[in-house]
Amino acid sequence: MGSNFMLGDGSFGAFTFYAREHQAEECNSHGLPLTPNTILMTGRFEGMRNIQHNNLCAYLDLLKCNGERMVCVSEYYKDSLETRMKQKYSFTHLGAAQLAAELTDALSYLHERNMAASFLCTESVLFNKNGNVKLFNYGFCHITDYGNFVDFALESPRYISPELLLSQSKDLHIAMATKSNIWSLGIILLEVFMECHLYPDLFLKNGLATLFTCLLRFVRNSQRGGATPLDGLLETHGLAEKPMDTNLKSFLELCLVPLPSKRSSAHSLLSHVYLKVAKNKKDSDNLPKLVSIRNPFDGERVTEKIEVPSPYSSSSMSTGEANVILKEDHLSSCSLQEVYFLWSLAGGDLNNELSKASLVTNRPPVLSLPCVVAQDIKEFGVEEDSIHLYDDTVVTLPMEQLRKRLQSKGIEDYYPIMPDPEVVKNDRRSVVNDSEQLLQLSKLPLQIKEKDIDYQFHRLILYRRLLEAYPYTKELIITEAIVDVCPLNRGPIWAALLDVHGDIVSRYDEIDKESATPTDRQIAVDIPRCHQYHLLLASTTGQFKFNRLLKAWVRDHPHLVYWQGLDSLCAPFLSLNFNDEALAYASFCSFIDKYLTNFFLKDNSPVMQEYLAIFLQLIAYHDPVVFNRLDTIGFFPDLYAIPWFLTMFTHVFPLDKVYHLWDTLLLGNPSFPLFVGVSILVQLRNELLSYDFNECIMMFSDLPDINIHQCVTEAGRLYHITPPSLYLRTQGKPQEPLDNFHGPPEACKVPLSIESLRLECSPQLSAHDLISLCKLESRAIGYERVSKTPPNSKDPNDPLLWRDLGTKGRNGEVIVIDIRTQEEFESGHMMSSYNLPHYEGTFLPNGDLTGSPETACLREREWDFIVILAGKGDQAATFARQLVRLNFHHVCTLNGGAGVLRSLGLLSSVLE
Amino acid sequence: MASSCEVEFSFDYKSRGESKQLKASLPIPYEGNIRETAARLMTINEIPSHLFEEELVSALGAFISEETRKWRDRIGDDAILKAFEGGTIDKQVNEWVSRYTHNHAHFTTLKKVPDDPFPSIYLQLVHSPALTTLLQLEHTYSLSMNDISSAARNAVTNMHKKHDKELENMLQKTDTDVNKLMRQHVFEKKELEDKWMLEINEQQNVQKREYRDWLSRLHEELYEETTTTGGGGGGKKQKSRKKSALAELQSNQQPMMIEDVQLPNERMEESFTIYLGAQQKSSHSLRLICSNIISYCTDSRDPAAASADIAGSMRLNPRRIETAVSLYSTELTALILNTDREINTISGLKEVFADCCRLSTDFHFPSIDEQLLTVQGFATEIKETRETMKGEKVGGDSTDTTSPNKINFESSLSNMSLSPDRSSANSSLLGSLSNPGLSPKSVSSLETDEGVTLEPGDFYITRHSNLSQVHVICHLVSDDKAILNPSLNTRHPIMLGLRNILRTLARNRIHKVIIPLLLTDQMKPDMTINWCLKRAELVFKSVKGFLLESTTWQSDQTWTVQFLLPEGISDDGFEQISDLLSKTYRTSISRSLSGNTSGVRIVN
Known part of the structure; x- marks a missing residue:
């Protein structure tokens, strides 16, 4: 998740720069082409989102553009120390001390996290309306791996420290950066005191050389026991006589020490007496303005108490001259990340803004081509253009469009009232039903909804509030997820759907992710091939995290093994929770536990074989034509569907499709993926019916483009119309007894062995499902106790059943065909069942049905729901097979046959 | 990392009354998570986790921050002390100065390259109703160029005839006389050619100047008109002037017809749509075509015959319109031409190609x-x-x-x-x-x-606005021996050059390219079917590798690659290579997926 800080009076600033380009044909140790620096930076940038400090501008986005160009977006303020100095602003003693205190605090925060600030200079020191420091553009040491990924320097020349200037190797930057920051801090504060820049002639010819030489002269002098650099600098600028506060002088002297070992650290400077005055002021005025109070998945670690100013009580903020949260401007109380997300949805276009400021030019390709390219040397004849150089000009992104789009939103939209979870659990009524407009929007296709600013505005505020109160709001989150999931919060929402809770951070910390294991090699081979089009997963940072997650899982599940495909399965969780490995891990484990129980056993064939056998039965049940075709050419699920189910389709779909698929999949029970499989076959129906075996193999080895929206809808529809006993599994997680199962035990399905599953092409229905399909509860023995459940009641534990599919729940009528002999039939049979004795000329020798009135009736209703009832033996299966062969849909056999119905008292004799 | 180091951490604790010590070697700079490292150390040393955990974590944290501080201070101090000892200060200062001047816009001496206004003028006009007039103008110019060229050709032919006659008459004379005459002939011929060449050059320069002037004027008028329409004032005047600018042209022009596209009958051609990538797919379109490479440059196969063709008709090829409109866009088409190591236009394909370019003036x-x-x-x-x-x-x-x-x-x-x-x-x-x-x-x-x-594998790029279907020519330097060698492999400089070309095109946002599949423009007797298949496979795989690589991180990029086979390849050969393409790119699926077959085959 991104920055939790409020927008306040901040705005967004964007600037652009170029990454260093790799030479052609450069390869890494695996022989793969080198990952472009732009991608490596994208990965490292994510870490900046975790930086949340009151005196640091939040980083919002780093965008890879054409070629090596990147655009960085950050919180931004117009008022900077540089502009103040240009306007000859003079700081009061307290003001200067406050500036020093806030800067030192920001640096100390960064240094504690092993980061150093880049571009520490007067241009980067910004102020918000309250006059608090907001340091800008500080993240490039981390993002560029201390300058490894770019050609430009990460310091402004005036503030560069002597050790950096004298360092022989750029590799050492990493070791010098933190203490260098202290030097820069000293120079900035000195300039504040001097009320002008050191070396104002920097941009003249030789300005840089003069600056550096002068600086080094002072350093050398002081090394030889001469004047300190501070005195030297003051003297050169003719300010040796200007009275300086002794505390300030002592502070500056601690900063401007040539040798880093003698220079103070930010941490120790924090307790310097010079900052004491400012400290007192700070505590009351400089509270962090967080949007969310807590991270719902931080378990017991929520110890840091942060006082959050409420927008309604002005007590905590009235001290500032300008109240940060304007009375009616609720947008400013949204988090920076949220506002940026909305800004993009409101049609914000970064490149357009940068072009307007002519920071980007779009030279036609025909004019930018080189003239000669020599293999081992370089390109010749390309005009050099200063547009590729580093330019720190920041463009403020306009907010008018966004504010205009949101101007109709009132306080009730920003602070909606939450329903009662207990009430919602029973009717699954989403809050979108409260507004006609939202209800209409919610019915649009997902791709459109995700781009609609009105809709996403409501969803993201709703989900933010729901997630804050998780796990109390778990049922509410499920209810809303039935409608859809907000893309900005997908990671945490999924975690909630997967019932992740507790102290997941400590649990994750305790797992050893470093010691070598036998699977390391396999993991190392798989990761660089896993969803590499996704920039974060392709970055070194991503692969490092990926490796840790997979190793943690292997270590944490000694009874399971790493099957190839686990990497793909992990990819959605890592990409959605890139900055929260613990949450990614907990969701990942919870997912496997729920949906892939036993799939990662060393011998996973029982569970896999059962899954595939049921899958095949469901194909026959829902699409006998395809089933017959695949049966004829011998194209069975074990040839193509194993990676589907083992990776829950993450191996076959790109991540953006996986997100949409799983938004639904996470609502269904562990058998729902079977219907996704059937739905894919249905979508590829035309091809399957015309292809031969080899073509099918080819097509499934590299699945063509699937319309995921259609796929999900169809899977949901099939799931709705399929009685649960048809896909009852025994090898997975034991299915929890259904809450609304009130029948006697004999009505339950007796599970089949894998062998029998594979022999029968049609699934078996439980007596219970037959009873509820035919609404025979009142007649069956063992159901007397049941108070009449309302018809068509939905199971609250199966949220997917609540999804509005716009179609009738179950289609077709139930036809029960009794294939016992006529005598048996007459001695007792189910009401309104047909008797088509198996051996008495129902089928012609060629397999077709004979022309009796019963078969005619059957043929008319080939789309209805057909249950075959037999005495004993495998007659029912054989009969069913013949019907399927004739392309009858929805054929199943009754588990237990006539015997079960008799024991439930549902057989009545004709004579009665 | 060069500067990193390892440090030994030790921690004393008591287990069952015994004093024990835990030791671990840690890297500095340390980039891990202290809690995690502590947990791991406890597991390795079998310390029950509830004991000492917090102590260990804080000891470890303190140790690491102290060691990191020492490491940083040592490196920082070293840099300063060594530099002062070694006297490298000036060098360092210069390095930093050049770092800033080379990479920072504020300190650079480089200026933003001022844009030539002509491309944007052209771009605006070509997307305005003025397009047809503009093309008419170009056409008229090319007609007059054509007159000069044919005059030049006639003059040269006449001189040849004259020389031949003179030689015939000299046959009885001595060798020295013949030699003398021949030398004179060569001299005369060169002089004549130079004279015409000069004339052509002159004419082209004049045309180019006129063309650019006219375009600027037209643009100015159109532009000013739009800006002044609101103001009233000078609007009328501008309009009348505009008429004059256009009228000037239209007066001596007859309306032009857009030619119907007629594909040459004998062309064998097949198109494929391919999808690459494991999960995220990128789609590209590939074409296998058997055709003369020069046909992309001129509408006629023979530049000499083309002149007659142009002169005879006032038709405009629609392909030419497309080429003109896309000139400054990102829809450029590049053609790869094989060339030898010398940069000239003396013989072979180079000469034919250059003659195509010289047919008309390049205005851009x-x-x-x-x-x-x-x-x-x-x-x-x-x-x-x-x-x-x-x-x-x-x-x-x-x-x-x-x-x-x-x-x-x-x-x-x-x-x-x-x-x-x-x-x-x-x-x-x-x-x-x-x-x-x-x-x-x-x-x-x-x-x-x-x-x-140049060396094989190098390439140079020429840009053209007056060719029929392509804008950019990549001249790949190769040598005939290597090209004919059946065991040419992916590491050969020529193949690296091919990849380099594709990479350069991609970086300049050009994604349409025509590649001679066999790396040569004509069939030779040594080129058996097997040779062709082997070469085709090499190029197919090389291009596939490139496409996969270049779309790994940018899967929305669609390429159009045309693989060109020389004329004279047998139908069977074409068939086999087409199958090879299907196999290499696994297209059998995508072809029938789109419902109607996208594999269009035109074979007559």
Whole structure:
């Protein structure tokens, strides 16, 4: 998740720069082409989102553009120390001390996290309306791996420290950066005191050389026991006589020490007496303005108490001259990340803004081509253009469009009232039903909804509030997820759907992710091939995290093994929770536990074989034509569907499709993926019916483009119309007894062995499902106790059943065909069942049905729901097979046959 | 990392009354999570986790921050102390200065390259109703160019006839006399050719100037009109002037017809849509075509015959319109031409191609001969650089191995900075072209005498606005022997050059390319079916590899690649290569997926 800080009076600033380009044909140790620096930076940038400090501008986005160009977006303020100095602003003693205190605090925060600030200079020191420091553009040491990924320097020349200037190797930057920051801090504060820049002639010819030489002269002098650099600098600028506060002088002297070992650290400077005055002021005025109070998945670690100013009580903020949260401007109380997300949805276009400021030019390709390219040397004849150089000009992104789009939103939209979870659990009524407009929007296709600013505005505020109160709001989150999931919060929402809770951070910390294991090699081979089009997963940072997650899982599940495909399965969780490995891990484990129980056993064939056998039965049940075709050419699920189910389709779909698929999949029970499989076959129906075996193999080895929206809808529809006993599994997680199962035990399905599953092409229905399909509860023995459940009641534990599919729940009528002999039939049979004795000329020798009135009736209703009832033996299966062969849909056999119905008292004799 | 180090951490604790010590070696800079490391150390040393956990975590944290501080201070101090001892200060200062001046916009001496206004003027006009007028103008110019060219050809032919006659008459004379006459003939011929070449050049320069002037005027009028319509005032006046500018042209123009597209009958062609990538797919379109490579440059196969064709009709090829409209867009088409190591237009395909370019005036780019001169300039530079590199390698063997690399880098740097000057030198050289006797042809042949050549795998790019279907020509330097060698492999410089071309095109946002599949433009007797299949496979795989690589991180990029087979390949050969393409790119699926077959085959 991104920055939790409020927008306040901040705005967004964007600037652009170029990454260093790799030479052609450069390869890494695996022989793969080198990952472009732009991608490596994208990965490292994510870490900046975790930086949340009151005196640091939040980083919002780093965008890879054409070629090596990147655009960085950050919180931004117009008022900077540089502009103040240009306007000859003079700081009061307290003001200067406050500036020093806030800067030192920001640096100390960064240094504690092993980061150093880049571009520490007067241009980067910004102020918000309250006059608090907001340091800008500080993240490039981390993002560029201390300058490894770019050609430009990460310091402004005036503030560069002597050790950096004298360092022989750029590799050492990493070791010098933190203490260098202290030097820069000293120079900035000195300039504040001097009320002008050191070396104002920097941009003249030789300005840089003069600056550096002068600086080094002072350093050398002081090394030889001469004047300190501070005195030297003051003297050169003719300010040796200007009275300086002794505390300030002592502070500056601690900063401007040539040798880093003698220079103070930010941490120790924090307790310097010079900052004491400012400290007192700070505590009351400089509270962090967080949007969310807590991270719902931080378990017991929520110890840091942060006082959050409420927008309604002005007590905590009235001290500032300008109240940060304007009375009616609720947008400013949204988090920076949220506002940026909305800004993009409101049609914000970064490149357009940068072009307007002519920071980007779009030279036609025909004019930018080189003239000669020599293999081992370089390109010749390309005009050099200063547009590729580093330019720190920041463009403020306009907010008018966004504010205009949101101007109709009132306080009730920003602070909606939450329903009662207990009430919602029973009717699954989403809050979108409260507004006609939202209800209409919610019915649009997902791709459109995700781009609609009105809709996403409501969803993201709703989900933010729901997630804050998780796990109390778990049922509410499920209810809303039935409608859809907000893309900005997908990671945490999924975690909630997967019932992740507790102290997941400590649990994750305790797992050893470093010691070598036998699977390391396999993991190392798989990761660089896993969803590499996704920039974060392709970055070194991503692969490092990926490796840790997979190793943690292997270590944490000694009874399971790493099957190839686990990497793909992990990819959605890592990409959605890139900055929260613990949450990614907990969701990942919870997912496997729920949906892939036993799939990662060393011998996973029982569970896999059962899954595939049921899958095949469901194909026959829902699409006998395809089933017959695949049966004829011998194209069975074990040839193509194993990676589907083992990776829950993450191996076959790109991540953006996986997100949409799983938004639904996470609502269904562990058998729902079977219907996704059937739905894919249905979508590829035309091809399957015309292809031969080899073509099918080819097509499934590299699945063509699937319309995921259609796929999900169809899977949901099939799931709705399929009685649960048809896909009852025994090898997975034991299915929890259904809450609304009130029948006697004999009505339950007796599970089949894998062998029998594979022999029968049609699934078996439980007596219970037959009873509820035919609404025979009142007649069956063992159901007397049941108070009449309302018809068509939905199971609250199966949220997917609540999804509005716009179609009738179950289609077709139930036809029960009794294939016992006529005598048996007459001695007792189910009401309104047909008797088509198996051996008495129902089928012609060629397999077709004979022309009796019963078969005619059957043929008319080939789309209805057909249950075959037999005495004993495998007659029912054989009969069913013949019907399927004739392309009858929805054929199943009754588990237990006539015997079960008799024991439930549902057989009545004709004579009665 | 060069600067990192390892430190030993130890922690004392008591277990069952016994004093024990835990030891671990940790890297500095430490980038891990302290809690995690502590947990791991406890597991390894079998310390029950509830004991000492917090103590260990805080001891570890303190230890690491202390060691990191020491490490940082040591490196920082070292840098300062060593520099003062070693007296490298000036060098350091200069390095930093150049770092800022080379990479930071505030300190650079480079200016933003001012944009030539002409491309944007053209771009605006070509997307306005003025397009047809503009193309008509171009057409008229090309007709008049054509007149001159045919006059030139006639003159040369006549001279040939005259010379032949004279030679016939001389047959009885002595060898010396014949030789003398022949020398005179050669001289006369050259003089005549030069004269015409000069005339053509002159004419082209005039045309180019007129064309650009006219476009600027037209644009000014259109632009001013739109800005002044609101103001009223001068609007009317502008309008009337505009009429004059357009009328000026239209008066001596007859309306033009857009020609119907007629594909040459004998062309074998097949199209494929392919999808690459494991989960995220990128789609590309591939075509296998059997055709003459020159047909992409001119509508007629024979440049000489083309003139008659153009003159005879007032038709405009729709392909030509497309090419004109896309000139400054990102929809450029590039063609790869094989060339030998010499940069000239004396013989073979090079000559045919250059003649195509010379058929009409290029209003946007320098003429082919001028462009080749620039290439020649860079080639000389490259050759020099290579020679110094070789020298360095030989000389630098005994000394530090890193030094040659460094020097190379610097010398290439200096080349880069020199290049603008060089090109201006070239353009002044071009200025002197107007002197008789220094026709482009003779200049390039003069220079090749000096033996300035590129190496196989290098390539140069020429840009053209007057070819029928392509804008950019990548001349891939290769050598005939290597091309004919059946065991040419992916690591051969020519193949690297091919990949380099694709990469350069991609970086310049050009994603339509025509590749001679067999790396040669004509069938030769040695090229058996097997040879062709082997070569086709090599190029298919190479291109596939490139497509996969270039779309890994940018899967929304669609390429259009046309694989060109030389005329004269058998139907069977075409068939087999087409199957090979299907196999290499696994297209059998995608072809029938789109419902109707996207594999269109035109074979007659």
